[in-house]
Amino acid sequence: MMAPGLIISAPASGAGKTMVTLGLLAAFRAAGLAVQPFKNGPDYIDPAFHAAAAGRPSYNLDSWAMGEARLAGLASFAQGADLVLAEGSMGLFDGVASAGELGNGASAELAARAGWPVVLVLDVSGQAQSAAAVALGFARMAQDVRLAGVILNKVASPRHEALIRDGMARVGIEVLGALPRRSDLTLPERHLGLVQAGEHEGLAETLASLGSFVASHVDLERLRAMASGGFASGQPVAVPPPGQRVALAWDGAFSFVYPHLLAGWRAAGAEILPFSPLANQAPDDSADVCWLPGGYPELHAGPLAAAESFRAGLNHFAQTRPVHGECGGYMAMGQVLVDAKGTPHRMAGLLGLETSFAKRKMHLGYRLARLEAPIPGYGADTRLRGHEFHYATILAQPDQPLAHVEDANGAAVPETGSRRGLATGSFFHMIAQASA
Incomplete structure (x- = not known):
């Protein structure tokens, strides 16, 4: 079996899951852990940032395009890791309408197959206790997807945080961290997503700042304790090279x-x-x-x-x-x-x-x-x-x-x-x- 893991997801794109994932990778790495990153679905850009933050290559896992043997084979890249962090794509349950031969490509499906608990990143701008209703809906959407807890993003003030925590406590959802609003910790974007990691000046410094920021506002020990699951490791499925x-x-x-x-x-x-x-x-x-x-x-x-x-x-x-x-x-x-x-x-x-x-x-x-x-x-x-x-x-x-x-x-x-x-x-x- 591979190292225990978590999948970092959100209700929708733009909630901050990439920034949170990068911050967690950098924070755990700074704490001395070997963390293996993965990315759900088709994405070239995020894995390059994952690799820079974790110091290990990040690989794509895709339930629509990959069969069980290929997914299990990719698990072998987590050998030697203490923890697996997989970043979701779009919203947690977003996938194709028809699952086809293999699956629908949603992050929730990957979480269910791997047995990874979900950490839901919530952009709480403009809401307080109502955020708990959103989280509760995600927690109850599918019986085979387990919500570990939430990380609150873009928290406006201590009072704002207290109100949200009160709502989460009422419905029994654990708050694993609360990130205050920060306008300076951003990565530039263009029409296909983030500007590529290799083009980003000062990337190492940005990742270090993200790691420090996340470590200060997220319970890393609790987060790691909640990690579980993982694919049974197998031999990577052979990939025919285009030439020698x-x-x-x-x-x-x-x-x-x-x-x-x-x-x-x-x-x-x-x-x-x-x-x-x-x-x-x-x-x-x-x-x-x-x-x-x-x-x-x-x-x-x-x-x-x-x-x-x-x-x-x-x-x-x-x-x-x-x-x-x-x-x-x-x-x-x-x-x-x-x-x-x-x-x-x-x-x-x-x-x-x-x-x-x-x-x-x-x-x-x-x-x-x-x-x-x-x-x-x-x-x-x-x-x-x-x-x-x-x-x-x-x-x-x-x-x-x-x-x-x-x-x-x-x-x-x-x-x-x-x-x-x-x-x-x-x-x-x-x-x-x-x-x-």
Whole structure:
């Protein structure tokens, strides 16, 4: 069994669960504990902050995309930890309407499967005893989800805190901490979420301040004592690497690769060869495959358009070896990317794709893809589970479709991806093969 754990959740996004999770990770680490972080659902950005706070890589757990064997296999990453802290996504019970083959992806479902008690973060702005009614509803919503207690966030004053504690006491819900309002302990955001951890100046100092703040206002000993549950540890499910030597684009424009996939590639013996398109670097010519992950090419369209060595090297590589792009990487492989100001920028031209951010529209949700042609690591007809999250509009997608793609309800979506020669790409972010 893995170390005992807790899942940090909230009634809705924006309640402060990421800041509380980071503060708890930093506080427990400062107290000498080894804490293993996890993140529920599809998210690239939060796990990087978790890793910086905990000093250990954070991994995604997803009940919609991952079977029991894969979830149990990921439990092995908690070996040697004293405590597991998993951050939820959205609201505690928020998931897809149809659970499909595996699950609905909600944090509550993950808590039930792992047996982790839930710590509910409540933004108590503008309410007092009424917060207890919210907490009580969450406590009674599902019999297989156990509420350990609540952490109050954005408490206005000692009197405000006393009123809320009185309400919680009346319904038998334990208050594990109360965090006063702080406008200085924030992390900058952009359209896909928080600004990436690697771009955040003074991150170590911010995390240390968060840890100290949380340690001063949360009962850490009580919180740790309430941890329990955990998946039965198993061997990680094998992840087919895209190649033996993988040229991986990695910089401020391209960094969205799930940690469990990189760990799986390395476990299979693959060597990762990072390169930076923003630094005008071409993929290593000794690699047998090139992978362009998602990220923020729309924020760096000008430098990418000017990166002649990168573009020439990528085109040379694609003449003899596979190149695959996900979301941002897919856009960079296309002909044109129109930025938010309406300015078109030339991309690599491996595919005919043209995309625009001039009129942004959010595309978000789980996706099930059946490949109509092979991609590095997977053959035609393979079923892959993943998600889509971007604001780009497709102006042109003239090449052959890469996959038949459906949303979580089984409805076909038009973002099929593209293929031309040895180049393939899609807005689809892969999480796991559908068979495991």
